[in-house]
Amino acid sequence: MDDEDRIALLIDYENLALGSRDHLGVPFDLRPVADALAERGRVVTRRAYADWSYFDEDRRMLTRNHVELIEMTQRMGASRKNAADIKMAVDAVETAYERDYITTFAICTGDSDFTPLVHKLRELNKRVIGFGVRDSTSTMLPPACDEFLYYDDLDGVVPAGAEDTSSRGSGRKGRGRGSSAKGGGSSAPTQEPEPTEDADDGGEDATDDSAPDLASLVAQTVSGLQRSSGGAVTASVLKRTLVRKDSTFSEAAYGFRAFGELLEHLSGRGIIDLSAGPAKGDPEVTLPEEGGRPEAFALLRQTVSELDDGGGVALSGLKDQLRTRREGFSEKPLGYGSFLQFAKGADAAGLVQLRRKGSGYVVSAP
CATH class of the missing domain: 1.10.10 (Arc Repressor Mutant, subunit A)
Incomplete structure (x- = not known):
């Protein structure tokens, strides 16, 4: 375990929650961020900063993910934004000095005000991973980080208008081989x-x-x-x-x-x-070099060709169409976290064309 990165996760919650709601049309979910960090090291600190009276419904999701909620209660008429930013920056620098075993900081925000903090953490020989919603992230912040991950692109994040059945529900099924x-x-x-x-x-x-x-x-x-x-x-x-x-x-x-x-x-x-x-x-x-992807991509292209009337096929509901043609179809054994990412893979391979249309996505044959 000594060679593992130890990560401190600090979340500017208002920035991410509002960015996800306003630009993706879905509530913010910590699990995609936690999974991305699990692939990079061991998260030893999880803190989220906000005036929680504005995000009362989010408390349960965060506490179940073992996040420490830092309350930033504001007086009437005071700036809510700056207090949370300053507290988060102070905690990050204090942690960097006092806990030298922490090697990496995950800073979840799209706010350019955190750019000096990122520079300071890197100056202290800490690796910095940034997270932010693409359309609400300042262009100044990603280049300052060692690695920056857009929340939109994480496995398990499905914007409104691109929902498929794999993105719904959180129930666990029975265990056992093949189940x-x-x-x-x-x-x-x-x-x-x-x-x-x-x-x-x-x-x-x-x-x-x-x-x-x-x-x-x-x-x-x-x-x-x-x-x-x-x-x-x-x-x-x-x-x-x-x-x-x-x-x-x-x-x-x-x-x-x-x-x-x-x-x-x-x-x-x-x-x-x-x-x-x-x-x-x-x-x-x-993963196998092909691993069934050519057949899955061919099925997607054939389905889109059959359904496309010239304006493209809405991504929402398209997975159900594939399942009517191949029972039990799923993109997940191919290594894709969502049907949207599977469609992006087919688009990158030149087999279909994926584009935004309004608040959703449409797929068409090239």
Whole structure:
């Protein structure tokens, strides 16, 4: 564990919450941010700064994700913005000096006022990862960070107008080989009152992948690790990351005696590839070079060609159309966190064209 990055997560909550609501049309959810950080290190501090009287409904989501809520109560007529910014900056610098074991700061905001803080943290030999909503992020902030991730692009973030069945619900399904199981990346609590672990919300089909099955969970995690590290993903690194995403993760819950047996099972199904790693008993894990993507992209293109009347096909509801043609279709075992990202992949491959239209997305054949 000594070679792991230790991360302090500091959230300018008003900036992110309003940015997500105003520009994406959906409430802010911490889970995509937490999953992205789990692929980069161990989060040891989580703090969010706001006048919580304005975000009362968000408290439950944050506390369930073990975030310390820093109250910034304001007097009538006072500037709410500056007090939270100053307190967050002071805490960040104090933490950098007093806790030298923290190697990385995750600063969640799009406000350019935090640019001097980023420069100071890097001057103190701390790595800085920024998070912000694309349309509400200052152009000054991303270049100042070592890495900047737009919230819009994180796995699990689906803007309004691009919803698909995979983005709904937070219930956990039953465990076991081949069955839906608990998903560290998609079992985040929502802002709905008192969700239950076995609840299936909205009457969605029982095969809905709102909680990823084992193949989806592992494929998404491997994909995220490959993007974030750019290097080899070993079985030991994969197991640590799965546990970071969900501290209750255990291969025994899926019916396997050892993690290596779980990986062999998924390798036999063509979900992952295993090869010799740097140490005996610690193989390298990768996604298959093709892994079913050509067939999935071809299915998307064929479906769009059949439905397109010249104005494009709305992305919302398109996944259901694919499922009528291929029962049980899901993009998650291919390593995509959402159907929107799957469509972006097909667009990048030149097989379809994806574009914004109003508050949503439309897909058309090239």
